[in-house]
Amino acid sequence: MISDALRQSLATCPTLPSLPAAVLKVIELARDPDVKLQPLVEALNHDPALTVRLISLANTVYYTLGGRPASTLREAVERLGLEMSVSLALGFSLARSYGNRARTKGLDLHKYWQRSLTSAIAARELARHVPNELDSDTIFTAALLQDIGMLALDAVEGPIYADTLGGNLQHDEISLRERIDLGADHTEIGAWLAATWGLSPLSCEWIRYSHDCPVNQQSLTGGECVMLSGRLADIWLAPDGHKTLAQLEPWLGDDTFRSELLGSIQEQLPIIAELFDVDAPDRIDPQQLLFESKQLLLERSLNLYERLKKQERELAQLRENNAKLSEAVRFDPLTRLFNRQYLMQLFESCFCEAQSDGSRLSLVFIDLDHFKQINDKHGHHFGDEVLRAFAKLLQGTSEPGTIVGRYGGEEFLAILKNRSHSEASAFADTLCAKLRDQPLVHHAGVPVFITASVGVVSLGDGDFSLPKEMIHIADQRMYLSKRQGRNRITAQ
Numbered sequence: 001m002i003s004d005a006l007r008q009s010l011a012t013c014p015t016l017p018s019l020p021a022a023v024l025k026v027i028e029l030a031r032d033p034d035v036k037l038q039p040l041v042e043a044l045n046h047d048p049a050l051t052v053r054l055i056s057l058a059n060t061v062y063y064t065l066g067g068r069p070a071s072t073l074r075e076a077v078e079r080l081g082l083e084m085s086v087s088l089a090l091g092f093s094l095a096r097s098y099g100n101r102a103r104t105k106g107l108d109l110h111k112y113w114q115r116s117l118t119s120a121i122a123a124r125e126l127a128r129h130v131p132n133e134l135d136s137d138t139i140f141t142a143a144l145l146q147d148i149g150m151l152a153l154d155a156v157e158g159p160i161y162a163d164t165l166g167g168n169l170q171h172d173e174i175s176l177r178e179r180i181d182l183g184a185d186h187t188e189i190g191a192w193l194a195a196t197w198g199l200s201p202l203s204c205e206w207i208r209y210s211h212d213c214p215v216n217q218q219s220l221t222g223g224e225c226v227m228l229s230g231r232l233a234d235i236w237l238a239p240d241g242h243k244t245l246a247q248l249e250p251w252l253g254d255d256t257f258r259s260e261l262l263g264s265i266q267e268q269l270p271i272i273a274e275l276f277d278v279d280a281p282d283r284i285d286p287q288q289l290l291f292e293s294k295q296l297l298l299e300r301s302l303n304l305y306e307r308l309k310k311q312e313r314e315l316a317q318l319r320e321n322n323a324k325l326s327e328a329v330r331f332d333p334l335t336r337l338f339n340r341q342y343l344m345q346l347f348e349s350c351f352c353e354a355q356s357d358g359s360r361l362s363l364v365f366i367d368l369d370h371f372k373q374i375n376d377k378h379g380h381h382f383g384d385e386v387l388r389a390f391a392k393l394l395q396g397t398s399e400p401g402t403i404v405g406r407y408g409g410e411e412f413l414a415i416l417k418n419r420s421h422s423e424a425s426a427f428a429d430t431l432c433a434k435l436r437d438q439p440l441v442h443h444a445g446v447p448v449f450i451t452a453s454v455g456v457v458s459l460g461d462g463d464f465s466l467p468k469e470m471i472h473i474a475d476q477r478m479y480l481s482k483r484q485g486r487n488r489i490t491a492q
């Protein structure tokens, strides 16, 4: 949005880009859909300089196409087409009134006109090359005037605008700086100016959105041809043209299309530039530029591929860490059985389930006997080995569905879902029998037998209202086994 203050300055600025009466008349006439050629030619005839230029443009190779040269303005306008004639009359008079010489500070007018003309040609050529039927002459006008707001800002804000433009900015960066420094960018001002001259609403809209990014990749609209035109012009005017070309890749079709497009823009540049008294931008080598832009895109996609691979590796690592973390949350690192915390969670849910559906539930509390002696006698490391061996035995003795885990140091729990008290006692018997029958481990080739004190409890043994009450009873029964001499099972 243009601020009121800026709008006021624009409205009263005496040096704002302006059009001679003849051109304003021509614009007004051209807006009439039934416009006749004669009054338009008459209006243009009031400006001899314009007349000469329009005739000379109509006689360039581009428009003559082998026919006889145009000698009158009428013939020239017929050949150029109405919209094109209006557009050129407009451009000529602006260039004439505003000059195009390079200045030391602020807007470089020569560069300005080079970009405007290149954009206009680029937009028109693009419109001609895309399959859609587009009004290439109106597109030419909008592209030619897309930066006209820069002339206006230069006239209104002189020194401030010179600072805004300082620092060798890219064109997109200029728009951004204008919005920051002046509250509006030159496309807004340009559209406003074009409207005051009576240009069609469509032309004003295309100027306003000329610096946006096109949405369609398959079939460009007129406005989108204008949007791409300034960027196409930058292929000639900004450094690293191949980078600009690479950025335009999504909209410019295949290599043949691109090569033809660049070739035809390049062909017309000197003709139009000469008419506007501007040096044509340095020639580019379309093939070389296409090659470099393809190389760049290839490099980028390789980099992208590398980055993708790196991200995939990071994701895999993250997943692995996550899995380790969730394992650490559930498992005891020494025995690989469930740890106490997770065991309690499981037991609580088994307890609640059994309470609610009346199913059976039993608990076996196991404490290895004289474990301190094992450590003291053979070392802590050997003690660890014993704990691992017992965990393996416990797991091997359990039926599928029995939950076993390490409750603490040398204490273990077995949760037997849907198992009666006698079934749990039988399980404890089998376990203790195994311990008695075979050595759990060997130390230096010598068999080491371990025994355990066990407590068994079932849900039906008491009026348990909390899971911890049942564990407490199992623990007490295990202690009873200890007190009664160890290596035994207490189930009552």
Ligand SMILES: Nc1nc2c(ncn2[C@@H]2O[C@H](COP(=O)(O)OP(=O)(O)OP(=O)(O)O)[C@@H](O)[C@H]2O)c(=O)[nH]1
Pocket: 334, 367, 368, 369, 370, 371, 372, 373, 375, 379, 380, 381, 382, 383, 384, 387, 408, 409, 410, 482, 486
């Ligand atoms: N090697 C090893 N020892 C452990 C581990 N956790 C606990 N302990 C040891 O287990 C021993 C338990 O000793 P106590 O509580 O006195 O029990 P105990 O020697 O088995 O005697 P009773 O239970 O009365 O038969 C302590 O020496 C702890 O250091 C472990 O992860 N590895």
